[in-house]
Amino acid sequence: MIEAQAPTPAQGADQRLQSHLQEILNWHFSEETGCPFWLDWKQASGWDPREEIQSVADLVKFDHFQDEWLRDEKNERFVPKGFGKRPFNIFETGGTTGLPKQRIGWDDYKHDYEQFSGTLDEASFPRGGNWLMVGPTGPRRLRLAIEHLANFRGGSCYFVDLDPRWVKKVIQRGDIDQVERYQRHVIDQAVELLKHRDISCLFTTPKLLESLAERVSIPGRGIRGVFCGGTTMTPQMVRFLVEEVCENETRFVPTYGNTLMGLAASKPVTKEEGYSITYYAPQPRATLRIVNPEATEETRDYGEYGRVELTTLTKEFFMPRFLERDEAIRRKPCELYPWDGVGDVRPFGAMEKKVIEGVY
């Protein structure tokens, strides 16, 4: 008798992703459950992904998803028939002028953040503890997501809003005084909340966290865990945030995410690994691939920089091969997340765009 060998964690993850992929393709490309956008696409393209995509590797048969579609197409065209008449949430990405890109959704953000909740340690993000979110709220998915995370863990969430579109405009105008005044206005509100309410967990962006720590001691104010994201962080920035802003006391958890993907958790950052951050997509609901920017069907080798390509695979939203505006190092799977990771994320082309410095 031949004994069946248990699959390795990596094999298990692959199998889960494989069967999830088939389920999602069946959902989005069947006439009963799919959305008008993808059903029309199927007809126009002349091929049926349910038949031709047999594995994750086959996803390269899709062209890159164009994010303009999320602005130019009506949102209703992305409603899978399977969701019937159930009203949807509308979440917006960036945008400074004109109509911003929108993604619709129902429960994905809850699933994503419940899954993410499982990665948070209980001592740093205590059950029942209240949260404070300082960052972009408004039409962003993040606002509901953080509140859901707090509620899911038994706490409530306080908010201080920040309008990044306004900040971008002011920066473009070169009015640094205004930027600083606005930042102070945001931080003032956060400081007041921290002084007068019991708050033990914080979500904010790296820059706002730095500013907040100039006014109050983060652990001194009772913050036990900081969940931080929104912009890229170099290892030196992470080190500074861990050692000096969080005073080596408050737990610092960086994340990488956006409205289109959800959020990628990071392997715990350590001094031993040089504070380098490696993020892992919330597989199987989304996958990240590091590709050769010149030939995006090629996956980079481990340890190499390449452009980040995202595929989102949920019943609410199917988005194959979207090229993020970031680049990162392809990293190996780890024990916690047995699939490829993306390391040291930075804006795409950051190195080439660096202007030659010099002072006259």
Added chain:
Amino acid sequence: MSVPEIPVLRIGAQGEAYESLEVQSIQSIGNKGEAVKVHFANSGLVKRDMLDLKAARKALRRIPCRELLGMVKEAGERFLHDTLPLGLHDEQSPDDYVRQLSATSGLPVALVRRNMGRLKIVFDEVETILQGLSRGITPGALDQGYGQQNGLPVSFVPSTDALAVILPSNSPAVNALWIPSIAMQIPVILKPGREEPWTPWRIIQAMIASGVPKEAFGFYPTDHEGSNAIIRRVGRVMLFGDDRTVAKHAGDPRVEVHGTGRSKVLFGQDQIDDWEKHLGLLEESVSANSGRSCINASTIVVPRHADALAEALAQRLLAMEPKALDDESARLSGFANPRFGEAISGMVDEGLKAPGARDVSVALRSTPRLIERDHMTYLQPTVVRCDSLDHPLANTEFLFPYCAVVELPQEQMLEQIGPSLVVTALTEDREWIDDLLAYPAISRLNIGPHATCHISWDQPHEGNLFEFLFERRTVAFANA
């Protein structure tokens, strides 16, 4: 020898070398490998350190001003002669310094040595400088905050806890500007230029070796955002830039911008017929320090003989050719980043397209203005004969030995020259001298044959450092 690693030095209580995870590699010119690794401070760290500068000032205040003057003077000897710590693991002899700075900046070793000599004078003369800038304050008056000056009671209060300096890469001698600050008990925060961490680092080490507390020094190689954090958060800031930088900070009393100098030599009606006698002075004014200073003359204004003078000056400057960096006779600096040389030469060419200007040098030389040598670009000295001061190539300056020669009646000169950092006026005409003395847009006026780059250390250079760092106030003691 291993590649030196220069860390961040955090000002104040920390005072320790900080090894960043972000390290920038500076290459030696000519693909000769890595010259130095420079640790970069992230902007958050910079902002945090600028929050409280009191500890740094306190450390300096503990030492009487008189003692600090001695330490600074001693530091000059050490800067010139001692082997000093270099970065995290290495040491640096004076010869190492000369070689290393030359290899990353494109300054010939002979010019680096000359700059060392200029800096040494500042160390040596620091007491004279303090006396000159403060108009004779006794060092004790700074220690106790009040005293007597010329028999009158005075009290000075510092306007800042530290002086920040955003340094350029193109000339080590600019470090002369901040050295006296230490003797005035004001700590310094230095952001070095990308290719020139060497000089500020070495001066700091010389000062520490002479007894100045290390808490008084901040050394922050950083990016644009970090520089901005320094500029916005420190009470007094010196920075170097062009007219746009000057305009950006106009009206901000915290920021002193060292911009374009538009320094000039003016010939009086009474001296112009002897112009040939002054060719040496003109050559020095235009070309000293490879023409890279704001105190180099960039325009010469004469009532007549402009063509002949321009030609003769261009002829003299022909000898200033690109040579090997270690050639002791080299006087012309190269551009470590070849694109800088190309861009500047392009600006001159663009200017020559406007009618009314002629490149006098190019006609005398067999080689073009822009040439390549040893993986660098060099701009050879250029004299341009312009029809008027309004021409785009007149009353402007470039980062190489360059000058425009313009003919203008003496009585129109002061109406047209505009703001000028240095003016050397060659005249003995008493009436015109009175006009020059009364003309407010000249910062430094030399009457008679002084090269524009001649410096009097007991008088303000570009702004008065003492008045920048201290304000006078009234103080009265009821029981005195």
